[in-house]
Amino acid sequence: MNASPYTLAIAGVGKIARDQHLPAIAANPGFALVASASRNAQVEGVSNFTDIDAMLAAVSGLDAVSLCAPPQVRYAQARSALLAGKHVMLEKPPGASVTEVEWLRELARAQGRTLFATWHSRYASAVEPAREWLATRTISAVHVRWKEDVRRWHPGQQWIWEPGGLGVFDPGINALSIVTRMLPREVLLRGATLHVPADCSTPIAAELDCIDTDGVGVRVEFDWRHGPVEQWEIDVQTTDGLLALSEGGKRLSIAGENVELAPEREYPALYERFHWLIAHGAEDVDVRPLRLVADAFLLGRHVEVEPFGR
Numbered sequence: 001m002n003a004s005p006y007t008l009a010i011a012g013v014g015k016i017a018r019d020q021h022l023p024a025i026a027a028n029p030g031f032a033l034v035a036s037a038s039r040n041a042q043v044e045g046v047s048n049f050t051d052i053d054a055m056l057a058a059v060s061g062l063d064a065v066s067l068c069a070p071p072q073v074r075y076a077q078a079r080s081a082l083l084a085g086k087h088v089m090l091e092k093p094p095g096a097s098v099t100e101v102e103w104l105r106e107l108a109r110a111q112g113r114t115l116f117a118t119w120h121s122r123y124a125s126a127v128e129p130a131r132e133w134l135a136t137r138t139i140s141a142v143h144v145r146w147k148e149d150v151r152r153w154h155p156g157q158q159w160i161w162e163p164g165g166l167g168v169f170d171p172g173i174n175a176l177s178i179v180t181r182m183l184p185r186e187v188l189l190r191g192a193t194l195h196v197p198a199d200c201s202t203p204i205a206a207e208l209d210c211i212d213t214d215g216v217g218v219r220v221e222f223d224w225r226h227g228p229v230e231q232w233e234i235d236v237q238t239t240d241g242l243l244a245l246s247e248g249g250k251r252l253s254i255a256g257e258n259v260e261l262a263p264e265r266e267y268p269a270l271y272e273r274f275h276w277l278i279a280h281g282a283e284d285v286d287v288r289p290l291r292l293v294a295d296a297f298l299l300g301r302h303v304e305v306e307p308f309g310r
């Protein structure tokens, strides 16, 4: 580990920053949080700014920035940070469009800085054991069900319903990040149905019809009108039995047997990875989950459903 910690700032201090990022940073001796940029929130014990550009100009010796605001402002904030010579970690989704993320990757390379486009769900305990088991299996079908109550998980958030906010793909992209990591072959989207409330710009539910590169069906169902118990499940049928990932990757069973998993530590693992990437002059930018979402918006049939009442 680096002898002295990397100095870090966080931008967009809201739900995920408080729930996950700040505790994970505090527990990681490889980072020292020194500043925050958020229009309305402050972090105790660091220099606080209401604007990321003001922060970048004022804080000398800052190594890295972690961006936790909604995706619509991700590109502008990341661009400023990279141009200021900082390493950058992006919450998911890494941008509001695929092109934004690709441009950021090029900019990071030109600046000689690390860009880490995080997919926190890939660090759920079940994902790597599932990936290893599936690597040598014959898969016959995949079924993804990612369903939850939007009023419970996104109370009062307006950005999810605006263009770039992704709607139900905001949690759904977590499932796609697992699928693109866990399955041994690439996934192609062939069609989609997007259910868009009359008073919103983004879908509240979606069904995706995909295949892998061997033609195996991958059926995906996302729904934000579900509850009270969340359904975050991926079933993979194989000739050696069913692999069932559930609870967002906290549980795994294979052919009816529960697999013992390591304790949950998605965000601590993300910061360990960010530290490693910086120390090794490396990048980690995988746009495949976002590209599948973009393809769903390109190929999807839009169906208007009853207003959400935002």
Ligand code: NAP
Pocket: 011, 012, 013, 014, 015, 016, 017, 037, 038, 039, 040, 041, 068, 069, 070, 071, 073, 091, 092, 093, 120, 157, 159, 170
């Ligand atoms: P949030 O609380 O609504 O937003 C985070 C903060 O970003 C807000 O408190 C706000 O702070 C700032 N912000 C909002 N709109 C902004 C704008 N237009 N310009 C600049 N700053 C703005 O959202 P969140 O739930 O933390 O989600 C943020 C990101 O994390 C999303 O991409 C989401 O997909 C991802 N994420 C969320 C969760 C979760 O459980 N919530 C889990 C994993 C990942 P100020 O008003 O102080 O500027």
